[in-house]
Amino acid sequence: KQEVTQIPAALSVPEGENLVLNCSFTDSAIYNLQWFRQDPGKGLTSLLLIQSSQREQTSGRLNASLDKSSGRSTLYIAASQPGDSATYLCAVRPFSTGTASKLTFGTGTRLQVTL
Amino acid sequence: DGGITQSPKYLFRKEGQNVTLSCEQNLNHDAMYWYRQDPGQGLRLIYYSQIVNDFQKGDIAEGYSVSREKKESFPLTVTSAQKNPTAFYLCASSIGIGLSGEKLFFGSGTQLSVL
Numbered sequence: 317k318q319e320v321t322q323i324p325a326a327l328s329v330p331e332g333e334n335l336v337l338n339c340s341f342t343d344s345a346i347y348n349l350q351w352f353r354q355d356p357g358k359g360l361t362s363l364l365l366i367q368s369s370q371r372e373q374t375s376g377r378l379n380a381s382l383d384k385s386s387g388r389s390t391l392y393i394a395a396s397q398p399g400d401s402a403t404y405l406c407a408v409r410p411f412s413t414g415t416a417s418k419l420t421f422g423t424g425t426r427l428q429v430t431l
Numbered sequence: 432d433g434g435i436t437q438s439p440k441y442l443f444r445k446e447g448q449n450v451t452l453s454c455e456q457n458l459n460h461d462a463m464y465w466y467r468q469d470p471g472q473g474l475r476l477i478y479y480s481q482i483v484n485d486f487q488k489g490d491i492a493e494g495y496s497v498s499r500e501k502k503e504s505f506p507l508t509v510t511s512a513q514k515n516p517t518a519f520y521l522c523a524s525s526i527g528i529g530l531s532g533e534k535l536f537f538g539s540g541t542q543l544s545v546l
Contacts, residue, residue: 350535
């Protein structure tokens with residue numbers, strides 16, 4: 317059974333700092349991995365999606381990397397801003413079924429960027 | 432604007448009562464999903480639907496029921512058989528459930544509490 321772990325559970329950094337969020341998964345047979353952002357009391361917004369054949373994806377100040385063999389992904393946020401404060405979740409889609417119904421989500425890292 | 436609308440934002444259930452959570456989308460997506468989110472846990476899939484008049488159980492379907500009479504609508508009923516219903520409920524949709532349905536779009540959620 318796929319397990320997805322995100323450490324740390326919470327992180328506080330001063331504005332302007334570069335930071336890395338971690339996501340680990342136990343089964344490397346994945347189709348893709350997604351990073352989501354969730355604001356308090358809100359739904360999830362997809363940030364980046366990395367296919368299993370890719371090493372990284374970039375969008376603005378965000379860069380996500382994937383090392384499938386080691387079961388790890390990182391989300392790098394450059395020059396953090398208070399508006400980046402949110403919970404960040406990763407989710408993996410298994411290669412075996414390929415269906416979106418079988419996503420396994422991590423528990424998330426709650427990020428706070430302070431002034 | 433295209434998107435997913437969940438209502439109500441907050442819902443309270445009395446013991447023995449059935450309650451229904453609404454989810455409507457105008458994205459013309461075929462696939463829709465219901466997830467449950469509990470503090471400190473990843474999202475867990477309750478039910479999903481690939482097409483109108485068809486739906487499948489997810490990982491934690493007991494105590495829940497759904498219908499898919501229209502493409503745009505996928506309501507979730509939390510029945511009295513669900514003994515621990517307090518959670519944040521998220522509805523999502525995707526273009527399809529196969530390889531074309533990689534990106535999930537989420538509603539803003541419904542917080543259900545027991546009186």
